[in-house]
Structure formats: structure tokens, C-alpha cells
Amino acid sequence: MGISREEQGQIISQVKDAIKRIDEFTYVVKSQSSNGLYNIHSTELGWKCDCPDHVHRGVKCKHIFAVEFSFTLREQVKKETIIQSISSVSCRYCNSDNIVKKALRRNIQTTIQRYLCKECGKRFSFNIGFERMHASPQMITSAMQLYFTGESFRNVQKFLKLQGVKMSHVAIYKWIGKYVGLMQRYLAKITPNVADAWRADELYVKVRGNPKYLYALMDDRNK
DSSP, X not given: OOOOHHHHHHHHHTSTTSEEEEETTEEEEEOSSSSOEEEEEEETTEEEEOSHHHHHHOOOOHHHHXXXXXXXXXXXXXXXXXXXXXXXXXXXXXXXXXXXXXEEEEOSSOEEEEEEETTTOOEEEOOTTOTTOSSOHHHHHHHHXXXXXXXXXXXXXXXXXXXXOOOOHHHHHHHHHHHHHHHHHHHTTOOOOOOSOEEEEEEEEEETTEEEEEEEEEESTTO
């Protein structure tokens, strides 16, 4: 059985630089079978593509599906990851809860509340895991979300620019390296509690003409 247009669109959306966003209503998608480009426009009647499949057959083509996946991802990231406020704060140095707000620390990208401990006299801030970073936690986590869903560093840079954040693609590369390292060290301490029996399913797909097998595995205990 062949792959549906929706599945093909999802594959396209996961290929780096396959989709280029021109503006809010216009995208350009690379052809999978040639060096051509297809233009996708948002209209009152929905997305329109100039590929033969959409123009001549009048169907929703794989390029439109790809743009919809990319568009949905962008809208999700715009909402940004919500970092929960710390409900019970105490001094980072002496654990005293006798603390008061003491000024704000500002940089180009964000503002962080600073505190003063009345017991030990130390000043500090709560920005767990993002200390000394010039961008806000929301922007860093949003950039990581985009990168791990297949966007290139330069595409992530463009997204941040749309949000009013000027950051080089090299800085984004350093974010990824830093936090991937932190996650690897954390995950290395975790022992999965899995069953002895596993279920497997496979999907045969082509990525840029190269056949690939995609496997999904799940143990019986945690399904």
C-alpha cells in the first residue's frame, strides 16, 4: 500500500530546509523528485499549491500537508513553554525563607527578579537552569523545540527574529549543545522500568528517494 499524501507531507516537514516561509500567507516547498519549487498560498478557501497534483486533480497535495504541519508547529511554539512559578522560595545559600524582592536584573532579551536574604545578606535570583543566559527560558526552550522537530539553526534564528529576538545561529547551536549535555547526564541516571515482552510495528517510507524503515516499540507494561 502506498503512502498517503498526508504521510508524505509529514515526511517533507521533517526534512531540513524543505519548507521556506516567505511570510504569514506564503510558503515555498522543495520538490521531492526534482530541483523544482512549489508555491503555497493561504487564501479565503484554504491553502493553494501550484503543483500539478493540486492544480489538475484538485486534491490536497503533500506540499499543502507539509505546510500545515510546519504552520501548526509554529503556532504551538508561539504559545511558548510555560515555566511554572516557584511557589515556595528560600535562599539558595542558607535555605532561609526570610527573603524579600530586591530589584530586577535586565538584559536585552529578558527581565529576572532578584531577591535579598535577610539572614545571610546574599542576593540571588530564581532562573533554574538558565542562569547567565542572555535569552529568556521561554525563547531557549522554544528554539530547542523547533530544532528537534527538524528545523535548521538558521530557520530557528529566523523564528526568534520574528519574535523580536536577535540571536545568531551560532548562539542557538551553543544552546543545543549545553542543554543536550545536561539532559544526557540526567537521563544517564534513570533506569527504565519496562516489561520483558515488547510489541513492535514498522513503517516503510522513502526519504529523498532512499527507502527507510521506521520502527515503533512499546513494552506491555507501559502501553
